[in-house]
Amino acid sequence: MPPISRCLLALGAVVALAACAPTAESSTITVDLRYPGGQAPDDERDPGVASSVSSVAMVGDSITFMSADPLRSAFEELGLDVLAIDAQVGRRLTSGTRELYPGADVVRVMAATDRPDLWVVALGTNDIAKYDAEGYEDEIEALLDEVPDDAPLVWVDTWHRDELDSTVEYNTVLRDVLDDRDDTVVVDWFAHGDDPGVITGDGVHPTPMGTERFALVVAGGVDRLLATL
Numbered sequence: 001m002p003p004i005s006r007c008l009l010a011l012g013a014v015v016a017l018a019a020c021a022p023t024a025e026s027s028t029i030t031v032d033l034r035y036p037g038g039q040a041p042d043d044e045r046d047p048g049v050a051s052s053v054s055s056v057a058m059v060g061d062s063i064t065f066m067s068a069d070p071l072r073s074a075f076e077e078l079g080l081d082v083l084a085i086d087a088q089v090g091r092r093l094t095s096g097t098r099e100l101y102p103g104a105d106v107v108r109v110m111a112a113t114d115r116p117d118l119w120v121v122a123l124g125t126n127d128i129a130k131y132d133a134e135g136y137e138d139e140i141e142a143l144l145d146e147v148p149d150d151a152p153l154v155w156v157d158t159w160h161r162d163e164l165d166s167t168v169e170y171n172t173v174l175r176d177v178l179d180d181r182d183d184t185v186v187v188d189w190f191a192h193g194d195d196p197g198v199i200t201g202d203g204v205h206p207t208p209m210g211t212e213r214f215a216l217v218v219a220g221g222v223d224r225l226l227a228t229l
Contacts, residue, residue: 052229053117053152055081056222059106060122060156061091063214066206070215078223083116092126093139107146118225119147120218122156122189124174125204129166136173144177152183152229154221159193161203183229187221189214 056075058064064071064087075082086106096102103123110116127139147153155178157171171190178184192198198210206214 053080053226055083055116056118056120057083057110057116058085058087058120058122058218059103059110060085060087060120061126062087062089063125063204063206064122065089067211067214067218070212071218074215074219075222078219078226080118080222083114084110086110090126091123093123094142095127104143104146107143111146111148115148115151118152118154118222120154120156120222121147122218124158124170125160128158128160128170129163133169133173136170137177140174140177144181150183152225153178153181154185154187154218154225156187156189156218156221159190159199159204161193161199183225185221185225187218189217192217 058071058075064085068085068087071085072082088101090100092100092102094102094104096105103121107119107121121143123143124136124140127136131139155174157174158167160167167190175186178186192213195213197207198213199205200207200210
């Protein structure tokens, strides 16, 4: 059994592989995506990147859950070995239950078991409007503490149509916290929130077209970071 799968079983996770919208019966997705070789041909990769970053893991909520397949394809097109896409409906940064695992706990287990070269975090939407700016800072820093200090990091900001002021506040705090961290990119998902056809009527979750857009935006941030390493 691959190390990532072992670590998630240690949490007692209920694993579901799905390419559809989340349901009450299947609200967690952990995709073990190791494949032989795990790398693009040498002539398709930057030699510098190949020597330093070859694997990625992503931790997210329902938006990542719904976008798992296009995310996997986008990461693989960048020549990355996708160790895991771990997403759960309703996931928050640090708050959780025995069945709803907070992002900080998932990152801690992944980091201890099978550290990826590069991390992607897409969390915060379920924390919108639950804290003030100081509270957001504490939550972000608590999860950030679980990411290895020397690991490149891509963090996706948030969009919540019905909580725009709180969303802007969270995104601002996120950028402030990550501003001084080396090898870090914040992806601007907020900029796509009101694009036609991208978000469903609930103002948060992506449409089928939106999942493709989400994957492209996230992969664009990863590609931008790889170009600096």
